[in-house]
Amino acid sequence: MPDIAEQYKQRVSSYIEEIKVSGEPVVIFGAGRAGWHIMKVLEYHKVSVTAFSDNDPAKQKTYYNCQVLSPEEIARRFPGGRVFLGLFVPDTARSIKKHFQLLNFRKIHYDTAAFFFVFLVEVAGRICDEEKLARSIQILFENYEEGATHYGYTKKNYFVSPFVTSVITQKCSLRCRDCAQLIPYYENPVHFSAESVIDDLTRYAEAFDVVPEISFHGGEPFLHPYLKDICLQAAAIPNIIFISFVTNGTIMPSEDTLRVLSSCGADVHQSGGYGPLSRKQDALFEAFGRHNIYSDVMFCLPTEMWIQSSPYNKHARPAAINKELYKKCVSGKICCQIMDGELHRCPLSAHGGRQGLVPLNTADFVRLHGSGRSESGLTSDIRAFLTREQAISACDYCDPEGGTLVPPAIQLPR
Ligand code: SF4
Incomplete structure (x- = not known):
């Protein structure tokens, strides 16, 4: 039995050979992140995508110069075509396949x-242990059987990380009043060194069978002077799958940095709703396209609005109520955050704790180094922290369902 990396390569090669022999139309269902990656592999092997398909009427326009049509329209225009499902979650894939x-x-x-x-390994050229990467991707897709955002122990007893962000800088090019990371409220914002960012990430990743995505945040991550080193060294950790950056669309990385991001297979998400403040957004899309870097515009809420938080006052709620609020937050899409050697469960705890807005006690985060623990000790601390049900101190100061909907990126004066 060939190893997993070889099996993946062989499967893709056989699709490509069959398409080249038959000359059949090729359709990708899903005009988004997964579909984009399939398109890039096909293009790399000189196979053109005939059309994309998507059920979302808002996407039924063009995607990377390909028409996006409904499945019914695909059937009318390209009967007998070969369809690749550009989807992550198996349940969705099964229902689209039936359709x-x-x-x-x-x-x-x-x-x-x-x-x-x-x-990752052939088109981008990511340098890491290929078999470990392939095995991690296999575990990730098994984990998707348990839900798109499932994390923790899987049915096969693998331990999967939640979506995790790494704050590489507290510096930013904008001053958004309602920044969820509270960045404008740092008095002396700093860049964290590439060594410390990678050291934290390496220790974190060792606690998991797979880390589905590491999202590098700021502030504005493209301000960091050692972005290339951070990206390259993160890409060498084979159980981290997606490497992404979230930018506000104001800073253009150098060509050299773009080449490195591309060679690691990194993605970039541009925060949406900033309007003319994201003054480089079009140029960034052009540059990412030129360098084969997947990029999209991301909104935190479907309404495309932001939330101005309620003031962080102590609510003195019963512990059971805070526990329910916390459980709701961590079972949804809220990510955990690594910053400056600490693993936190929520941005309010990570940033608000440092800024004195909410109290922090030692059980509210995990120190990733410096406490003399063995690797297995740190792994069990991280796993216990991410699966605990008890609220963190910040929850009693938070009103996660309150706040006011406001336009994105209202700027504070300089
Ligand atoms: S501090 Fe607020 S947002 Fe963070 S986990 Fe607790 S309730 Fe949720």
């Missing part, structure tokens, strides 16, 4: 894992 089968398609593949692996 295409009802439209008389016979060659429908859900193999995002194989395409993503081939994208």
Whole structure:
């Protein structure tokens, strides 16, 4: 039995050979992140995508110069085509596959894992232990069977990280009043050194079988002078799958930095709703396109609004109520945060704790180094921290369902 990396490569090669022999139309369902990666692998092997398909009417326009059509329209115009499902979650893939089968398609593949692996090692050229990366991707896709945002222990007893952000700088090019990371309220913001960022990340990743995504944040991460080193060294950790950056669209990285991001298979998400403040957004899209870097515009809420938090006053709620608030937050999309050697469960705890807005006690975060623990001791501390149900101190100062909807990126005076 070939190893997983080889199996992924062989599967992708055989699709490509079959397409080249048959000359059949090639359709990717899903005009988004997974579909983009499949398209890039096909293009790399000189196979053109005939069309994209998507059920979202808002996406039924063009995507990277390809038409985006409904499945019914695909069936009318490209009967007998081969369909790749550019999706992550298997449940969704099964239902879309049924839909295409009802439209008389016979060659429908859900193999995002194989395409993503081939994208990283062949198209991008990420340098890391390939077999470990392939194994991690396999575990990630098994974990998606348990839900799109599932983390913790899987049915096969693997331990999967939640979505995690790493704050590499507290400096920013904007001063958004309602910044969820409270960045404008640092009196002396700093960049964290590349060594400390990577040291923290390496220790964190050792506690997991797979870290689905590390998202580098700021402040504005493109201000960091050692972005290339951070990206390259993160890419060498083989159980981290997606490496992404969140930018406010104001800073253009150098060509050299863009080449490094591309060679690591990194993605960039541009925060949406900043309007003319994101003055480099179009140029960034052009540069990312030129360098084969996946990029999209990301909104925190479907309404595309931000939330101005209620003041952080002590609520003195019963512990059971805070526990329920906390459980709701951590079972949703809220991420955990690594900053300056500490692992936190929420931005309010990470940043508000430092700024004295909320209290912190030693049980509210995990110190990633310096406490003389063994590697296994740190692993069990991280796992216990991420699976605990008890609220953190910050929760009693927070009103997660309150606040006011406001336009994005209202600027504070300089
Ligand atoms: S501090 Fe607020 S946002 Fe953070 S976990 Fe607690 S309740 Fe949720």
